[in-house]
Amino acid sequence: MNAPTYAPIRTTSVDQMGLEARADELGSRSIKTSSKRAALHLAVRCIDLTTLEGADTPGKVASLCRKATRPDATNPGIPPVAAVCVYPEMVAHAASAVAGTGVAVASVAGAFPSGLSDLDVRTDDIRCAVADGADEIDIVLNRSAFLSGDLSTVHDEVAASKEACGDAHLKVILETGELGGYEPVRRASMLAMAAGADFIKTSTGKIPKAATPAMALCMAEAIREYAHQTGRAVGFKAAGGIRTSKQAWHYLVLMGETLGPEWLTPDRFRLGASSLLNDILLQLGRLDSGRYGGPDYVTLD
Amino acid sequence: MGGHLPVNKTFKLFIGGAFPRSESGHTFQLRSDDGRLLANAARASRKDLREAVRAARSAQAGWAGRTAYNRGQVLYRVAEMLDARRDEFVAVLRDGGRSDESARNEVEQAVDRWVWYAGWADKVHQVLGTVNPVAGPFFNFTYPEPTGVVVQAVPDDPPLLGLASRLAPAIVTGNTSVVLAGEAAALVAMSLAEVLTTSDVPGGVVNILTGDRAGLLPWALGHLDVNAVDLSGAPADLPDEALADAAENVKRLVHGDATAASPSVIAQFLEMKTVWHPIGR
Known part of the structure; x- marks a missing residue:
């Protein structure tokens, strides 16, 4: 194995029991009704509204972008989301749909979701997406190299991707469910950050093992x-399996308590999700009307 | 060695096929006519109602998508299981102050009621559906479809027969139900939940909440994901605002008799859909 190409980084070991207990405890905190609306608005502002399906069409992306800029057609008081997250092929469509609205375009790139293709192919993928108008790039960590112990390769690939991004922000997806535990996740987090990641992200949403609050806490501690x-x-950025408002504010509490309020902004915290937004709209509707809504009263995505 | 220590049952709620405690942690005591403590039962909160409606909604399409024949079989199975536990229900009704004969009578009638509605599963469409005469080259059919999620304030008296007479006609066509049982009927309703859970009734098709029915009803009436509310056992003095809320999503509000058995009771929980189809040449 080659000598490391990066400056040595210290990784603190993880206390699994303590971590899980802490993550659970932060999830059981009650949010007072008076804070709920602010928390839900913040969650909306931090959403990367995502569609990553083979069946995506320019039309579907256009309607996603409309929803991103104005989540509830009947209520202009609800803020736009942070970004829409699409496949590179859809970036140009998304960029024209959200132009001038303040909503960013994020694109997965670099042989998402496996990351297993030639590095040149992956960096070209990134450059194309940026050229088409992507403001943010989500790449996957090379788990194959990471699990083989080839950390230098992992580091260099992330650094090369960062360079390919130019001015675009780089989010590195660790795919925590495939790394095999908290220790490797913590090490991968440090590695990705040392290589220049602007964000580290939990999951692709493409495998059954999605983001968990304990994994998020582990990564937040690394940050x-x-x-x-x-x-x-x-x-x-937390992503994968986040569908309910309750989960969203669990992550907000977790970030606020671990990293402080300066991390509770769209610049430093994102929620990658698709159906979450509808659940938040239903919750906000319930706070406004005092009644329970239903899926008939939000858009079908 | 004598003196077996009695194992008293803790009655919980029945939501999505499981028996959770109330989210609120609240309970109330059920006492017999002579003041003896029968059981502690869960006092459902509005959040339990929300969960129950969610469970009912997610079960509805699958239940309605089953064949009518299959739904009939499931209801018949409920009757079988109820019949097998006849003595238990007689004892529960007697704790409520009924004579042995009247209790036995009611259980038998309730079993018969489930069987009767089970039979209607694959017949109701033929009786209520129509072919309508129209002035054009079209077939014009009207046929019944389930309303969706029904919240039912079931009658307290008679508890078991009243429950069968309202619940069976609601679910037989593919609706799913959230039953709000009054305090007096809580024990009977939760005993029936144990029958339902062993009768191939899919989780979420019937959900049973006990406790503060008058407090829960306004939440049910205002809930936009509820399609009908059965007020047969509801207090007469429901607030006007709650009833106005119910109109928001054009809920069906139905009233019914505690013991009546008729296909028109089934029709209370149905929507009639009319389709036009061109007659080919």
């Missing part, structure tokens, strides 16, 4: 340690 070591603030 805190990295910020402490280097002074650079890296963002966090």
